[in-house]
Every structure is written in C-alpha cells, then in structure tokens.
Amino acid sequence: xxxxxxxxxxxxxxxxxxxxxxxxxxxxxxxxxxxxxxxxxxxxxxxxxxxxxxxxxxxxxxxxxxxxxxxxxxxxxxxxxxxxxxxxxxxxxxxxxxxxxxxxxxxxxxxxxxxxxxxxxxxxxxxxxxxxxxxxxxxxxxxxxxxxxxxxxxxxxxxxxxxxxxxxxxxxxxxxxxxxxxxxxxxxxxxxxxxxxxxxxxxxxxxxxxxxxxxxxxxxxxxxxxxxxxxxxxxxxxxxxxxxxxxxxxxxxxxxxxxxxxxxxxxxxxxxxxxxxxxxxxxxxxxxxxxxxxxxxxxxxxxxxxxxxxxxxxxxxxxxxxxxxxxxxxxxxxxxxxxxxxxxxxxxxxxxxxxxx
Ligand code: NAD
Numbered sequence: 366x367x368x369x370x371x372x373x374x375x376x377x378x379x380x381x382x383x384x385x386x387x388x389x390x391x392x393x394x395x396x397x398x399x400x401x402x403x404x405x406x407x408x409x410x411x412x413x414x415x416x417x418x419x420x421x422x423x424x425x426x427x428x429x430x431x432x433x434x435x436x437x438x439x440x441x442x443x444x445x446x447x448x449x450x451x452x453x454x455x456x457x458x459x460x461x462x463x464x465x466x467x468x469x470x471x472x473x474x475x476x477x478x479x480x481x482x483x484x485x486x487x488x489x490x491x492x493x494x495x496x497x498x499x500x501x502x503x504x505x506x507x508x509x510x511x512x513x514x515x516x517x518x519x520x521x522x523x524x525x526x527x528x529x530x531x532x533x534x535x536x537x538x539x540x541x542x543x544x545x546x547x548x549x550x551x552x553x554x555x556x557x558x559x560x561x562x563x564x565x566x567x568x569x570x571x572x573x574x575x576x577x578x579x580x581x582x583x584x585x586x587x588x589x590x591x592x593x594x595x596x597x598x599x600x601x602x603x604x605x606x607x608x609x610x611x612x613x614x615x616x617x618x619x620x621x622x623x624x625x626x627x628x629x630x631x632x633x634x635x636x637x638x639x640x641x642x643x644x645x646x647x648x649x650x651x652x653x654x655x656x657x658x659x660x661x662x663x664x665x666x667x668x669x670x671x672x673x674x675x676x677x678x679x680x681x682x683x684x685x686x687x688x689x690x691x692x693x694x695x696x697x698x699x700x701x702x703x704x705x706x707x708x709x710x711x712x713x714x715x716x717x718x719x720x721x722x
Contacts, residue, residue, distance in 0.1 A: 366395060366396055371423075371432065375641075380653075380657040383709030385430075387658050391716065403419055404434025427668055429635040429636065430637075437644050463496060464610070465534075467492075470485050470488040471687075474622075480593075488617055492599045495523075495601070499521060500604050523561060528565070532565055547597075548599075549585045549599055558602075619653065622695065625637055628668075650704045651692060652692065652694075
C-alpha cells in the first residue's frame with residue numbers, strides 16, 4: 366500500500382509528525398510512505414500549490430494523508446495559486462465522492478460540548494455526505510426576470526446512479542457500526558429528495574441487517590441537538606451534509622479533534638483533519654494532533670482494511686483523554702497540559718502498551 370503524505374503548511378507539519386509516529390507504532394507490513402509538498406510550501410518551492418510531482422505521487426497512491434494548507438504569505442496571489450486550491454485539485458484528481466465525518470464524544474471531554482454533559486456523552490455518529498453532485502454542481506447563473514429583476518438560480522439534481530453510489534457507502538458504513546442508517550432529505554418538497562428516498566429504500570433490500578429510517582433535514586438539525594444518540598450513520602446530499610456535518614462535529618467540542626475521510630469509488634481516499642493550518646499557533650508546538658491521528662485510524666479502516674488497527678488507535682486516544690491529558694484547545698481545569706509532541710508521545714505509549722499486553 367502506498368500512502369502519499371502531504372503535510373502542507375502551518376501546523377500541518379507539526380501534527381503530521383505525530384500522526385506518522387502513531388502509524389509507525391502500529392508496525393504494519395507493506396506500507397510505503399511517500400512525502401510531497403502541497404499548499405503554500407509547494408508554491409514557494411515549485412511555483413504551484415499542487416505541483417505535477419505531487420499529483421503524480423497522489424495518482425500512484427492508495428491513500429493520501431493530508432495535514433492542512435493555508436499560508437498568509439500567499440493571501441495576495443491569484444486565486445488558482447493560493448494554497449487552498451490544492452484541496453479542490455486533489456478532490457478532483459482523486460474523484461472522491463463520499464465524505465465521512467465522525468462525531469464522537471470521548472469520555473472526559475463532555476465539558477467541551479455546548480450540549481448538556483448527559484446528552485453530549487452519548488454522541489457517536491458518522492455523517493456520510495455526497496460530495497460531487499447536488500445544487501453545488503448543477504446549472505447556475507444570473508438572469509433577468511420578465512419584470513427586469515435580477516434572479517440567481519442553482520439547479521438541484523441527482524441521478525439515481527449518484528444516489529446509489531453514496532447509498533452503498535452509507536449502508537456499508539452502517540454494517541461496520543451499529544447497523545442503523547438515517548437518510549436525511551426534504552422529500553416533502555423536493556423531487557430530488559423523493560428520488561433520493563426511493564433509491565435508498567430500493568438499496569435497503571441489499572442490506573437487510575441495516576435498519577433504514579428517513580428524516581427531513583430541518584427535523585434532523587433539531588434532533589442532532591436534542592437527542593443525538595438516536596443517530597448511528599446519517600447519509601445525505603451535498604448541501605444538507607455540508608451543514609449537518611459541521612453542526613454534528615462541533616457538538617463534540619474542539620476542531621482539533623475532528624478527522625475526516627473522502628472516498629473514491631476504487632476504495633482510495635484522502636484522510637485529513639477538518640481544521641486548517643492555524644497560522645495563529647503554527648510553530649508553537651501547541652496544536653492538537655488528535656484529528657490527524659484519528660484520520661490515520663480512518664485510513665486504516667476505510668482504505669487499508671485493517672479495522673483492528675483503527676480500533677486500537679481510537680482506543681489509545683480515548684485512554685489518553687481519559688487520563689486527563691489536554692492540548693490547550695481542549696484544556697479544562699484539573700487536566701494535565703500537553704504539547705503537540707507530548708500528546709503524540711502519550712498515544713504512542715498507549716498503543717505500544719496495548720500491543721505488548
Ligand atoms: P483553522 O482551522 O486553521 O483555525 C481556526 C482556529 O482553530 C484557530 O484559532 C486555530 O488556532 C484553531 N485550531 C485549528 N486547528 C487546531 C488544532 N489542531 N489544535 C489547536 N487549535 C486548532 O481555520 P482558519 O484560521 O480560518 O484558517 C487558517 C488557514 O487554513 C486559512 O488559510 C484557511 O484557508 C486554511 N484552511 C485550510 C483547510 C484545509 O487545509 N483543509 C481547512 C480550513 C481552513
């Protein structure tokens with residue numbers, strides 16, 4: 366298995382070091398790590414945020430482990446040369462269509478959530494969002510109405526193959542978890558959603574063990590905050606998923622804890638923390654590496670197919686948090702302060718201890 370490691374800018378460099386130490390501690394056979402530049406670092410070295418040598422490496426890789434991009438010194442460049450364009454370029458290159466964002470509350474982290482601790486404690490959800498279709502990619506434009514008023518329009522559409530493709534990912538994700546799938550749509554008013562719902566129901570015949578339910582998106586937003594434990598896996602379209610996955614993720618607290626996976630049809634994927642390059646703390650050694658470490662766990666589960674190794678990393682993170690170790694972004698009174706490296710050390714130690722026992 367080839368993994369393209371793209372650390373990027375700012376804290377991307379620091380958190381990637383820790384993520385790779387954790388991956389190394391797993392001692393998995395047949396892993397080949399290839400490093401390349403991306404973002405501002407790539408622009409300064411090669412004149413482009415996603416240079417051909419990086420693309421070549423990504424093309425040959427089974428998975429991309431991505432840190433973060435964003436460099437204030439590039440803020441005045443033409444748009445196509447800005448570091449953030451690399452993310453879009455990678456998604457296009459890899460043809461990723463399924464975005465998986467877990468929202469899980471780790472024991473002892475309840476205070477970081479805006480929800481009451483007894484509700485926050487129960488959060489363990491994966492949101493599966495379609496990435497390549499919907500209103501973001503439909504016909505769009507500005508026109509004049511018959512009355513001469515300016516009118517903006519964006520066409521929402523999905524064809525059934527697109528829904529089926531993301532549906533399979535969601536049902537399989539549910540099979541690997543609690544076997545409950547909630548499909549979120551707006552079928553009471555949108556034809557696109559009616560097709561979405563029909564296809565999900567058709568697909569459910571292939572996954573008889575999964576309990577499929579449906580929910581309108583407005584209710585889903587409310588239920589996520591009211592009683593998140595009712596959700597196991599949620600599948601939804603691009604726009605609804607954009608909004609719900611951010612809301613669900615933040616129920617658990619800090620952005621430094623949120624991993625993500627973007628999967629392609631051939632099983633390859635891009636794995637990255639949800640946060641950016643955090644220039645305000647870059648170089649301080651205080652960034653939380655856990656989102657990237659948990660992204661490694663997702664990579665092991667979804668592309669490398671070693672779910673036991675993924676479970677081991679998640680359990681090690683859980684134990685470290687339970688012991689009260691905290692980087693500044695998740696620190697609360699009574700906890701033990703930790704730097705980026707100390708947090709990485711602790712996860713590695715837990716992993717090694719678990720493997721030895
Ligand atoms: P950001 O996510 O980088 O930072 C937002 C806030 O969260 C900051 O206060 C930062 O210190 C904090 N933070 C983020 N990650 C953290 C971590 N691991 N540990 C501790 N604290 C953390 O968002 P921003 O400040 O809006 O953007 C900074 C740059 O990152 C911009 O150039 C933006 O375009 C880019 N960006 C890149 C990605 C990506 O690479 N996928 C995503 C979002 C933003």
